[in-house]
Amino acid sequence: MTAMNMVQAINSALDVCMAADPDVVIFGEDVGYFGGVFRATAGLQKKYGKTRAFDTPINETGIIGVAVGMASYGLRPVAEIQFADYIYPAFDQLVSEAARLRYRSAGEFTAPLTVRSPFGGGIFGGQTHSQSPEGIFTHVSGLKTVIPSTPYDAKGLLIAAIEDNDPVLFFEPKRIYNGPFDGHYDRPVQPWAKHPAAEVPEGHYVIPLGRANVVREGEAMTILAYGTMVHVVAGVLAEHGIDGELIDLRTLVPLDIDAIEASVRKTGRCVIVHEATRTGGFGAELSALVQERCFYALEAPIERVTGWDTPYPHSLEWAYFPGPVRVMEALKRVMES
Amino acid sequence: MSDVPESEPAAASGARRSNQPALVLHVPEPRYRPGDHVDFSDLALPAAGEARRPDIAVDPAEIRDLPYSLVRVIDPAGKAVGPWAPRLSAERKIGMLRAMLLTRAYDDRMYRAQRQGKTSFYVKSIGEEAVSIGAAEALDPGDMCFPSYRQQGLLIARGWSLVDMMCQIFSNEGDRLLGRQLPVMYSAKQAGFFTISGNLTTQYPQAVGWAMASAIKGGRRIAAAWCGEGSTAEGDFHAAMTFAHVYRAPVILNVVNNQWAISSFSGIAGGEGTTFAARGIGYGIASLRVDGNDALAVHAATEWAAERARANHGPTLIEHFTYRAEGHSTSDDPAAYRSAEEPPAFPLGDPIVRLKDHLIAAGEWDEARHEALIKETTDEVRAAQREAEKLGTLSGTRFNHPFESIFEGLFEEMPWHLREQQAQMLREVRAAGIEAVKP
Numbered sequence: 207m208t209a210m211n212m213v214q215a216i217n218s219a220l221d222v223c224m225a226a227d228p229d230v231v232i233f234g235e236d237v238g239y240f241g242g243v244f245r246a247t248a249g250l251q252k253k254y255g256k257t258r259a260f261d262t263p264i265n266e267t268g269i270i271g272v273a274v275g276m277a278s279y280g281l282r283p284v285a286e287i288q289f290a291d292y293i294y295p296a297f298d299q300l301v302s303e304a305a306r307l308r309y310r311s312a313g314e315f316t317a318p319l320t321v322r323s324p325f326g327g328g329i330f331g332g333q334t335h336s337q338s339p340e341g342i343f344t345h346v347s348g349l350k351t352v353i354p355s356t357p358y359d360a361k362g363l364l365i366a367a368i369e370d371n372d373p374v375l376f377f378e379p380k381r382i383y384n385g386p387f388d389g390h391y392d393r394p395v396q397p398w399a400k401h402p403a404a405e406v407p408e409g410h411y412v413i414p415l416g417r418a419n420v421v422r423e424g425e426a427m428t429i430l431a432y433g434t435m436v437h438v439v440a441g442v443l444a445e446h447g448i449d450g451e452l453i454d455l456r457t458l459v460p461l462d463i464d465a466i467e468a469s470v471r472k473t474g475r476c477v478i479v480h481e482a483t484r485t486g487g488f489g490a491e492l493s494a495l496v497q498e499r500c501f502y503a504l505e506a507p508i509e510r511v512t513g514w515d516t517p518y519p520h521s522l523e524w525a526y527f528p529g530p531v532r533v534m535e536a537l538k539r540v541m542e543s
Numbered sequence: 544m545s546d547v548p549e550s551e552p553a554a555a556s557g558a559r560r561s562n563q564p565a566l567v568l569h570v571p572e573p574r575y576r577p578g579d580h581v582d583f584s585d586l587a588l589p590a591a592g593e594a595r596r597p598d599i600a601v602d603p604a605e606i607r608d609l610p611y612s613l614v615r616v617i618d619p620a621g622k623a624v625g626p627w628a629p630r631l632s633a634e635r636k637i638g639m640l641r642a643m644l645l646t647r648a649y650d651d652r653m654y655r656a657q658r659q660g661k662t663s664f665y666v667k668s669i670g671e672e673a674v675s676i677g678a679a680e681a682l683d684p685g686d687m688c689f690p691s692y693r694q695q696g697l698l699i700a701r702g703w704s705l706v707d708m709m710c711q712i713f714s715n716e717g718d719r720l721l722g723r724q725l726p727v728m729y730s731a732k733q734a735g736f737f738t739i740s741g742n743l744t745t746q747y748p749q750a751v752g753w754a755m756a757s758a759i760k761g762g763r764r765i766a767a768a769w770c771g772e773g774s775t776a777e778g779d780f781h782a783a784m785t786f787a788h789v790y791r792a793p794v795i796l797n798v799v800n801n802q803w804a805i806s807s808f809s810g811i812a813g814g815e816g817t818t819f820a821a822r823g824i825g826y827g828i829a830s831l832r833v834d835g836n837d838a839l840a841v842h843a844a845t846e847w848a849a850e851r852a853r854a855n856h857g858p859t860l861i862e863h864f865t866y867r868a869e870g871h872s873t874s875d876d877p878a879a880y881r882s883a884e885e886p887p888a889f890p891l892g893d894p895i896v897r898l899k900d901h902l903i904a905a906g907e908w909d910e911a912r913h914e915a916l917i918k919e920t921t922d923e924v925r926a927a928q929r930e931a932e933k934l935g936t937l938s939g940t941r942f943n944h945p946f947e948s949i950f951e952g953l954f955e956e957m958p959w960h961l962r963e964q965q966a967q968m969l970r971e972v973r974a975a976g977i978e979a980v981k982p
């Protein structure tokens with residue numbers, strides 16, 4: 207075990223996969239020699255050579271398109287899109303191609319590729335370095351979507367994603383690359399080293415896709431979250447002494463519906479928290495599922511805490527970010543009704 | 544290790560050609576990496592005055608040599624030579640020099656402001672000032688610019704207010720963009736300067752569309768776009784080229800080849816064994832390759848392309864061959880990926896020094912006036928910064944704009960769901976005792 211931050215854990219996952227399987231190749235903008243603008247691929251070109259870890263032209267369509275082609279040959283490409291905000295040019299290759307290769311060729315061709323991309327706000331990145339586009343992809347049939355919230359999970363989930371035989375989008379909450387963030391932007395940043403989930407095994411391990419993690423057991427309400435928001439919610443529960451049950455979904459597609467149902471049946475209340483915009487966001491799907499499956503157990507309307515339905519502002523990012531105040535207001539509302 | 548993944552059918556394994564060499568993947572590598580000694584003496588750069596200047600009505604098929612040549616005007620002695628030497632008054636050339644010095648001083652101050660924590664991000668254009676300023680001086684004030692984030696020189700050359708620009712950098716009360724955009728993502732419609740996107744090359748087809756609109760309406764104004772050589776890889780570049788050619792759009796498409804994207808060199812953008820100007824040949828677009836550190840060459844090429852566009856002869860692609868003298872932005876350290884010897888060794892020189900040397904050689908300038916102009920422009924920037932900072936700087940805890948402003952202006956009229964969210968936000972922040980409007 208070594209204390210790792212999330213970037214180091216991701217790097218370690220890539221290292222483990224590249225060492226174990228010569229068919230794993232990694233590429234993207236600034237990924238090769240430099241090791242990625244967030245350093246997630248640092249040292250891998252040196253270790254595995256330029257044909258397994260390389261820089262690409264600045265063309266996201268091309269990055270995903272060649273990943274699909276390589277995957278159809280039999281490689282396991284791990285492509286990086288530098289910021290999730292820049293994934294849109296690759297939309298067609300993901301949605302019409304990667305997602306459907308297996309289905310439309312009746313299994314003749316598959317696309318076992320992983321797309322890693324930093325997402326989410328909280329770094330004063332303005333509207334094009336802050337977005338959370340996961341809901342756009344969870345809407346597409348044929349793509350898996352994974353979002354880790356700790357170094358330990360990041361490594362185990364990324365290995366599972368790379369070993370998975372279907373295309374997986376792996377969104378990395380960049381605000382928590384270097385430390386968990388409870389949403390109090392005016393307090394000093396905590397490093398990962400102090401967090402138990404920063405203890406990461408050096409070798410191979412897998413966290414199966416499709417399994418949520420109950421971060422904290424409780425009775426007052428169920429809170430469904432993922433990525434950075436897991437830490438924001440945990441902070442609110444601790445600070446206000448609320449006995450909420452916090453579930454880190456970890457994988458959005460396929461979703462751990464059993465964990466959600468069991469928890470909501472127990473608590474009778476449900477709050478859904480994500481940083482992405484509200485309308486048509488993944489929270490809407492979660493809310494529909496809980497309503498459909500747990501209606502008779504519910505004692506209060508389901509609450510959603512999300513980013514506002516606007517672009518991510520630069521200077522007012524803390525007015526946009528669904529921080530502790532907004533989470534607490536929602537918890538109060540479900541407790542009071 | 545087998546060369547064939549297990550999933551690959553045996554019939555396709557290449558066994559039939561087992562006596563041929565195995566395939567290898569080529570991954571371009573720059574000549575120099577950190578620690579390397581740099582020598583560019585073999586870089587073939589045509590001399591000033593060498594490239595021919597065709598008529599503006601020329602058929603692009605007649606000038607397929609120019610994308611591989613280099614339009615240069617200022618020779619090593621500072622003389623303006625050859626058919627591209629523009630006939631510019633001393634006053635206009637000094638105006639260009641002034642705009643370049645002002646841009647450099649501005650970059651220097653804003654970069655330092657970022658380092659002092661007054662803003663989140665900054666992008667310098669040091670070493671590339673001639674690209675923007677040479678072009679701005681050759682375009683008409685009404686021509687529409689679709690820049691990337693490194694063309695602050697356009698605004699400065701068009702006389703735009705430095706205070707206004709700085710307010711955007713500081714996301715402060717004076718920021719017309721209400722703190723919404725990342726620093727350097729200016730928008731200045733009055734200056735003919737399109738709102739900058741963070742997403743690379745999206746402005747390219749937009750510039751073509753604007754130019755098409757000008758033609759549809761029988762207007763007189765033309766458009767110009769800029770992107771880096773790295774950005775030419777994006778699909779939008781190629782979409783723009785196709786549309787520009789098909790509709791003979793009155794547009795100038797500029798590629799600023801400063802040799803580096805972030806950490807990747809021009810070879811990763813597809814520059815090995817060819818030039819970015821040569822992209823235009825396949826599209827049937829007139830294309831020029833220009834010494835981007837030669838303000839007079841940039842001016843001449845832009846003027847040629849502008850006249851061509853105005854005379855309905857269609858688009859021009861211009862590659863500006865230049866060098867990014869410092870980091871990509873405040874977020875990176877070039878020492879991690881390129882040799883520290885590269886910037887001073889790159890054989891194009893400093894664009895400011897080159898224009899200054901030319902003016903001195905022409906008897907239109909001297910060292911004392913140059914020093915005075917440096918001081919004047921530095922003072923001007925300092926004074927502007929003092930003004931701008933009175934309206935605030937970026938801070939994580941002091942808000943320069945009302946919270947509710949983030950909902951405004953998304954749509955022309957605010958729909959119910961945004962009104963609800965806006966009201967909810969104000970309720971929640973008030974309940975928490977946060978001052979939602981500026982203290």
Ligand SMILES: Cc1ncc(C[n+]2csc(CCOP(=O)(O)OP(=O)(O)O)c2C)c(N)n1
Nearest residue numbers: 292693741742743771772773774803804805
């Ligand atoms: C669609 C998109 N992909 C990736 C990025 C991230 N990015 C920002 S600048 C940059 C490098 C651009 O290099 P170049 O076009 O050569 O312009 P330069 O910065 O050298 O002026 C990259 C990769 C982006 N902003 N947009």
